[in-house]
Amino acid sequence: MTNGSACDQRPRLLVVANRLPVSAKKTGENSWSLKMSPGGLVSGLLGVTSQFDTKWVGWPGVDVINEVEKAALSKSLTEVNCIPVFLNEVFDQYYNGYCNGILCPILHHMGLPEEDPHDTTKTFETQYDAYKKANRMFLDVIVENYEEGDIVWCHDYHLMFLPKFLKEYNNKIKVGWFLHSPFPSSEVYKTLPSRSELLRAILRADLLGFHTYDFARHFIRTCTRILGVEATHEGVVDQGRVTRVAVFPIGIDPDRFIRTCKLPEATQQINELKERFAGKKVILGVDRLDPIKGIPQKYLAFEKFLEENPNWRHKVVLVQIAVPTRNDVPEYRKLKDQVHGLVGRINGRFGSVSSLPIHHLDCSVDFSYLCALYAIADVMLVTSLRDGMNLVSYEFVACQEAKKGVLVLSEFAGAGQSLGAGALLVNPCDVTEVSSAIKEALIMPADEREKRYRVNFQYVYIHSAKKWGDDFMSVLNDTTPESEMQLRKIPHELPQQDMIQQYSQSNNRLIILGFYGTLTAPMSSQTKEMDLKLNSELKGTLRALCNDPKTTVVVLSRSGRDILDKNFGKYNMWLAAENGRFLKHSNGEWVTNMPQNMNLDWVDGARNVFQYFTDRTPRSFFKASGTSLVWNYEHADVEFGRAQARDMLQYLWGGPISNAPVDVVRGNHSVEVHAIGETKGTEIGRVLGEIVHRKSMTTPFDFVFCSGYFLEKDEDIYTFFESEILSPKLSHEIRSKSPSSNHSLKKKRKVSLNVLDLKKENYFSAAIGQTRTKARYVIHSSHDVVDLLHKLAVAVPTTRLTDSFGDTNNTSSKSWINSVERKELVNGDTGQIDM
Numbered sequence: 044m045t046n047g048s049a050c051d052q053r054p055r056l057l058v059v060a061n062r063l064p065v066s067a068k069k070t071g072e073n074s075w076s077l078k079m080s081p082g083g084l085v086s087g088l089l090g091v092t093s094q095f096d097t098k099w100v101g102w103p104g105v106d107v108i109n110e111v112e113k114a115a116l117s118k119s120l121t122e123v124n125c126i127p128v129f130l131n132e133v134f135d136q137y138y139n140g141y142c143n144g145i146l147c148p149i150l151h152h153m154g155l156p157e158e159d160p161h162d163t164t165k166t167f168e169t170q171y172d173a174y175k176k177a178n179r180m181f182l183d184v185i186v187e188n189y190e191e192g193d194i195v196w197c198h199d200y201h202l203m204f205l206p207k208f209l210k211e212y213n214n215k216i217k218v219g220w221f222l223h224s225p226f227p228s229s230e231v232y233k234t235l236p237s238r239s240e241l242l243r244a245i246l247r248a249d250l251l252g253f254h255t256y257d258f259a260r261h262f263i264r265t266c267t268r269i270l271g272v273e274a275t276h277e278g279v280v281d282q283g284r285v286t287r288v289a290v291f292p293i294g295i296d297p298d299r300f301i302r303t304c305k306l307p308e309a310t311q312q313i314n315e316l317k318e319r320f321a322g323k324k325v326i327l328g329v330d331r332l333d334p335i336k337g338i339p340q341k342y343l344a345f346e347k348f349l350e351e352n353p354n355w356r357h358k359v360v361l362v363q364i365a366v367p368t369r370n371d372v373p374e375y376r377k378l379k380d381q382v383h384g385l386v387g388r389i390n391g392r393f394g395s396v397s398s399l400p401i402h403h404l405d406c407s408v409d410f411s412y413l414c415a416l417y418a419i420a421d422v423m424l425v426t427s428l429r430d431g432m433n434l435v436s437y438e439f440v441a442c443q444e445a446k447k448g449v450l451v452l453s454e455f456a457g458a459g460q461s462l463g464a465g466a467l468l469v470n471p472c473d474v475t476e477v478s479s480a481i482k483e484a485l486i487m488p489a490d491e492r493e494k495r496y497r498v499n500f501q502y503v504y505i506h507s508a509k510k511w512g513d514d515f516m517s518v519l520n521d522t523t524p525e526s527e528m529q530l531r532k533i534p535h536e537l538p539q540q541d542m543i544q545q546y547s548q549s550n551n552r553l554i555i556l557g558f559y560g561t562l563t564a565p566m567s568s569q570t571k572e573m574d575l576k577l578n579s580e581l582k583g584t585l586r587a588l589c590n591d592p593k594t595t596v597v598v599l600s601r602s603g604r605d606i607l608d609k610n611f612g613k614y615n616m617w618l619a620a621e622n623g624r625f626l627k628h629s630n631g632e633w634v635t636n637m638p639q640n641m642n643l644d645w646v647d648g649a650r651n652v653f654q655y656f657t658d659r660t661p662r663s664f665f666k667a668s669g670t671s672l673v674w675n676y677e678h679a680d681v682e683f684g685r686a687q688a689r690d691m692l693q694y695l696w697g698g699p700i701s702n703a704p705v706d707v708v709r710g711n712h713s714v715e716v717h718a719i720g721e722t723k724g725t726e727i728g729r730v731l732g733e734i735v736h737r738k739s740m741t742t743p744f745d746f747v748f749c750s751g752y753f754l755e756k757d758e759d760i761y762t763f764f765e766s767e768i769l770s771p772k773l774s775h776e777i778r779s780k781s782p783s784s785n786h787s788l789k790k791k792r793k794v795s796l797n798v799l800d801l802k803k804e805n806y807f808s809a810a811i812g813q814t815r816t817k818a819r820y821v822i823h824s825s826h827d828v829v830d831l832l833h834k835l836a837v838a839v840p841t842t843r844l845t846d847s848f849g850d851t852n853n854t855s856s857k858s859w860i861n862s863v864e865r866k867e868l869v870n871g872d873t874g875q876i877d878m
């Protein structure tokens with residue numbers, strides 16, 4: 044925490060946490076004393092790497108209103124590289140309210156406290172607002188102090204909005220976020236109002252760190268369940284953006300403890316304590332007086348131990364340092380009373396004039412004394428009901444070189460996973476188990492204590508705070524360029540004005556639209572069984588577009604013929620079912636290009652598997668069309684659906700589709716099996732050829748809009764159009780008369796005409812809601828599609844109804860034929876037939 048020199052060349056790191064490593068106390072007019080802040084977050088961060096020029100941003104532990112005082116305190120803090128965020132009026136609702144009254148209990152599996160119906164000034168909503176506001180205040184201070192290239196590392200649940208705010212301010216800033224608390228099971232997290240907004244806000248970071256694999260797993264599962272995003276081995280993928288999620292168990296600076304234990308001050312304190320507790324075993328507890336720490340459970344277990352082991356009464360003492368914390372939160376105040384009650388009862392039952400079994404201290408102790416306590420303790424008792432890591436257990440191990448005492452450790456603390464091999468792990472809620480563990484620890488033979496200590500010490504020594512910080516920063520460094528790459532690939536939003544203008548100016552337009560997720564009603568209003576239904580808001584718009592003689596509308600869908608007939612039968616448009624295997628004009632008959640001898644032997648067997656899984660996965664459903672089967676579990680429990688999808692694939696590969704000519708596509712929430720090679724890209728050429736032929740079209744399409752919510756595989760449709768821009772290949776044969784002044788020489792001849800006259804300016808492809816796409820642009824949702832199609836429809840109002848084949852006589856067609864014929868005469872080319 045020493046001040047970096049002006050010419051410091053190390054990269055700058057802004058460490059942002061609610062609490063600064065030092066807390067200020069006013070000592071006089073404009074003068075302040077600084078004292079180290081309590082809590083494991085601060086201890087952990089103090090050990091962090093020196094490879095950065097680190098500045099700390101956080102709350103200084105006091106309210107300061109007066110500007111002169113603010114300036115004086117800021118100046119003192121600058122000397123220790125700290126930058127204050129004065130939270131003043133928002134502090135209570137932000138820190139006591141939202142952070143410690145709402146978020147903290149949820150994260151620690153303690154449930155959402157009830158809202159006080161009588162206090163309308165402090166509701167969930169007002170506290171949430173204050174929370175957001177406080178996060179903005181942190182942002183403002185960062186912005187004031189930010190220098191290009193700074194890395195920002197945000198800490199803990201107090202600052203869940205900060206990654207989002209930082210990225211909105213400057214997307215290039217590398218942002219990491221670390222959670223010092225546990226992350227709960229999704230079932231618990233789900234109860235939090237505003238759960239999604241908070242998740243999305245932290246997902247804006249480049250790297251998210253957790254203490255243990257379990258917390259990271261809970262987080263990822265919560266994101267997939269609540270947000271419906273994808274989980275990969277790297278982390279969470281939302282809209283093509285990857286947020287890395289990784290495990291970084293925090294540690295301490297062990298040397299600092301080892302060193303301190305050997306200093307004269309501590310040695311003296313150790314001797315005094317030994318003398319004070321001579322003839323007795325000492326059990327030590329060091330916790331903030333926080334409901335998560337399980338102090339009442341600890342006392343109940345100790346009471347049971349004394350009850351059941353009268354021979355130990357007066358031979359053992361429990362010293363509990365209960366560091367005051369969050370005194371303005373009602374739950375914490377209640378806890379204090381409860382704990383004092385228990386201490387009184389137990390001391391009353393088992394104490395004597397000369398000896399008390401429990402020494403309970405409502406205060407913090409100085410560092411040297413803490414080390415001395417750790418050093419003389421025979422047993423360290425940690426009974427957290429839930430704890431991010433619990434550094435106290437590490438600190439005890441670091442100070443036990445001489446004594447080699449026993450650590451009794453809650454299995455619900457993060458440390459339970461790292462120090463589990465050397466500690467006696469307990470379920471803190473099981474008073475009997477803890478009481479037995481106390482006894483086991485007190486009577487454990489020296490050689491076993493020695494062995495356990497070695498295991499623990501080695502872990503604590505290697506997994507230091509420095510290693511934690513270095514590991515996090517090194518992954519963060521690697522992560523950001525990756526995320527930037529992903530971001531670079533995100534296409535722009537569809538330029539609607541340009542598109543509408545091109546649309547109005549063009550003479551022969553082609554609109555190709557997917558059905559599912561494009562023209563369907565928004566998900567929330569779909570029934571759970573979900574037969575795909577055209578969004579009713581689109582009906583008028585679609586009719587207007589389809590009836591424009593200059594516009595050809597095609598719905599190209601994986602759906603079967605019956606579904607397209609049902610939804611689009613009455614519009615003047617083209618329907619391409621099963622990805623284009625079947626085609627019809629809405630008022631004509633279906634035709635197919637499906638090979639007659641196509642092998643569909645696999646279909647019945649696959650259908651049985653699909654039925655089997657549908658029956659066993661509530662709210663899933665499947666659709667079968669001639670050449671494909673799709674099982675959809677988007678309305679089912681996502682985790683269960685995914686597990687079922689994995690099983691389903693095994694069944695399919697092991698049975699009906701082994702060696703069958705099929706492709707299997709795993710969608711976001713679906714499994715699809717279809718005849719090989721059938722994608723939108725492979726079929727679109729044939730579909731267009733057929734349409735152009737049946738329309739006897741004589742002018743190329745000079746405007747194309749292609750949009751849908753397509754499977755990755757089907758995005759080859761966009762590639763198809765891109766390659767047509769580069770070198771047009773799709774052509775169509777028409778018969779035309781050779782112009783000749785000599786009437787008798789006029790005869791019909793075949794000419795090959797390009798179907799598409801595409802340039803960068805008149806081709807618009809847009810993926811819906813998917814940012815990892817081959818399309819040029821993105822449209823956010825199917826709502827936006829409704830809006831856009833409506834704008835197109837009103838941009839060129841139609842005046843007459845035509846049939847689908849009614850555009851052959853327009854003037855532009857004539858001019859196109861003429862220009863081609865002219866070219867032909869010059870080149871003497873009779874044209875090729877491609878289709």
Ligand SMILES: O=P(O)(O)OC[C@H]1O[C@H](O[C@H]2O[C@H](CO)[C@@H](O)[C@H](O)[C@H]2O)[C@H](O)[C@@H](O)[C@@H]1O
Pocket residue numbers: 061062081082083084085087199200223224293368369430431432433434
């Ligand atoms: O700042 P306070 O509100 O007074 O609380 C102190 C800290 O408590 C929590 O600490 C956690 O961080 C430790 C280090 O990662 C971890 O070992 C422990 O299990 C956690 O409870 C809180 O998460 C911090 O933000 C507070 O500063």
Ligand SMILES: O=c1ccn([C@@H]2O[C@H](COP(=O)(O)OP(=O)(O)O)[C@@H](O)[C@H]2O)c(=O)[nH]1
Pocket residue numbers: 080081082083084086087329330331364366406407408409413432433434435436438
């Ligand atoms: O009087 C005390 C007793 C303990 N601690 C420190 O508080 C931290 C507690 O961290 P832990 O991870 O165990 O739990 P937290 O309080 O952060 O939830 C440890 O580093 C202790 O050294 C302190 O600052 N003052």
